[in-house]
Amino acid sequence: MDETRGRHSRSDDETRPVDLGPGGLPAREPIATDPDPAVAAALAVVERSIAQMANRVTRPLLDAPSQPYRLRPLAKTGLAMFPVVLDVSRLGEAADRTAAHRALDAYAAAGGNALVVDDAADGASAQLVGTWLASRRRREQTVLAARVGTAGDLTAASLQAAVERLLHRLGTDQLDLLVLAGHDRTTSMEETLTAVAGLFDAQRIGHLAAGDHTPERLIQARVLAGQRGLPRFVAVAPVHSLVARAPFETGVAPVAHAQELAVLPRSPLAGGFLAATVPTRGALRRLRELDPARAERLQPNLTRRGMRIVDAVVRFAGERDVPPAAVALGWLLTRPHIAAPIVSATTVEEVWAATAAAGVHLSRAEVAALDRASAE
Structure with missing residues (x-):
């Protein structure tokens, strides 16, 4: 000075x-x-x-800068979500209560307002979220979603039990969004949607989303909803990322567009591959010693195409001084009908890397380069 x-x-x-x-x-x-x-x-x-x-007391010539993101509407539900949804299903596995609350605090501090829990978990994660929502008094500001039927059981009795179990663990009386993980081949779609209608009537859920449903199942559900007056899906949560593009883009995407479904991509970082935490084969060998299961999941991505994608993501991240995860998620946020990707994080550092995507606005040239790198 x-x-x-x-x-x-x-x-x-x-x-x-x-x-x-x-x-x-x-x-x-x-x-x-x-x-x-x-x-x-x-x-x-x-x-x-x-x-x-x-x-007279003076003020700055310019107002303080606005938030670097805007909340994104979930179809026509009236719900507005932060550009990155936090999947908290693993919080109970990898963190104690203090560490879990610290990660949730970091997400809220970044502007985050949408959480997803999974009924397939042992319940510890949902309880941690429930205590955090109560202690921080954030239930009214939070879009709370829950995924049920991961084990493939979507009978009326199972669905009712799963929702009540989640509500008890979360300490709330309603879920804003219920996500059906997939289609139960032994239970008719009509039975499942009829059970969901009962949950709507009891005000236990606010809206309904599909998970790993095929285009044919989404069409069947819409037809049944129209014919029987049953609840409609307002969103779909398929696997979708720079690495896994074709199944969504050639299958679910046209139906989502036709039905005006919001898209909540799952596994948007391809198990951490697009976070560049394991960008080389040497790193994968080391990971096999520490976490064999995760190394096995990442192995299929170590192709020429996979490394081409990571190289582009890392390059743009370096130019912008943001984590690679933010660029990979930022690409998704440029795609049609994407409301917000669902990201699993258990640490403050992982939360920061993911939520940084809310402030990343990729240029057309960057999007085109990532499109080319990820072309199949």
């Missing part, structure tokens, strides 16, 4: 001490008078205006 001041200082004559008037303002000579009464009156008005301005 001294050097800066020195470069812009004036000569000794110009930097002589300034007399301060009342309030710490520089003393000012009165405005010159004029013998013409009209001019004198005008000068008096100017004098008073200057005095009023000197005593």
Whole structure:
């Protein structure tokens, strides 16, 4: 600061001490008078205006910058979600209560307001979320979603039990969004949707989403809803990322467009591959020693195409000084009908890397380069 001041200082004559008037303002000579009464009156008005301005509390010339993101609507439900949804299903496995709450606090501090729990988990994660929502008094500000039927059982009795179990663990009386993980081949779609209708009537859920449903199942569900007056899906949560594009883009995407479904991509970082935490074969060998199951999941991505995608993601992340995960998620946010990707995170660092995507606005050239790198 001294050097800066020195470069812009004036000569000794110009930097002589300034007399301060009342309030710490520089003393000012009165405005010159004029013998013409009209001019004198005008000068008096100017004098008073200057005095009023000197005593007025000033504000910055520019307002504080707005949030670097905007909440994204979930179809026509009236719900608005942060651009990244936090999947908290693994919180109970990898963190104690304090660490889990710290990760949730980091998400909320970034502006996050949408959480997903899974009934397939042992219940610890849902309980951690419930205690956090209560202690922080954030239930009203949070879009709470739950995934049920992961084990493939979507009978009326199983669905009712799963929802009640989740509500109890979360300490709330309603889920904002119920996600059916897939289609139960032994249970008709009509039975499942009829059970969902009962949950709607009891005000236990607010809206319904599909999970790993095929295009044919989505069409069947819409037809049944129209014919029987049953609940409609408002969203779909398929696997979709830079690595896994074709199944969604050639299958579910056209139906989602036709039915105006919001899309909540799952596994958007391909198990951490697009977070560049394991970008090389050497790193994968080391990972096999620490986490064989995860290494097995990442192995199929170590192809020329996979490495081409990671190279592009890492390059743009470096140019923008953001985590690679933010670029991979930022690409998804440019796609049609994407409401918000669902990201699993258990640490503050993982949360920060994911939520940084909300402030990433990729250029057309960057999007085109990622499109080319990920073309199949």
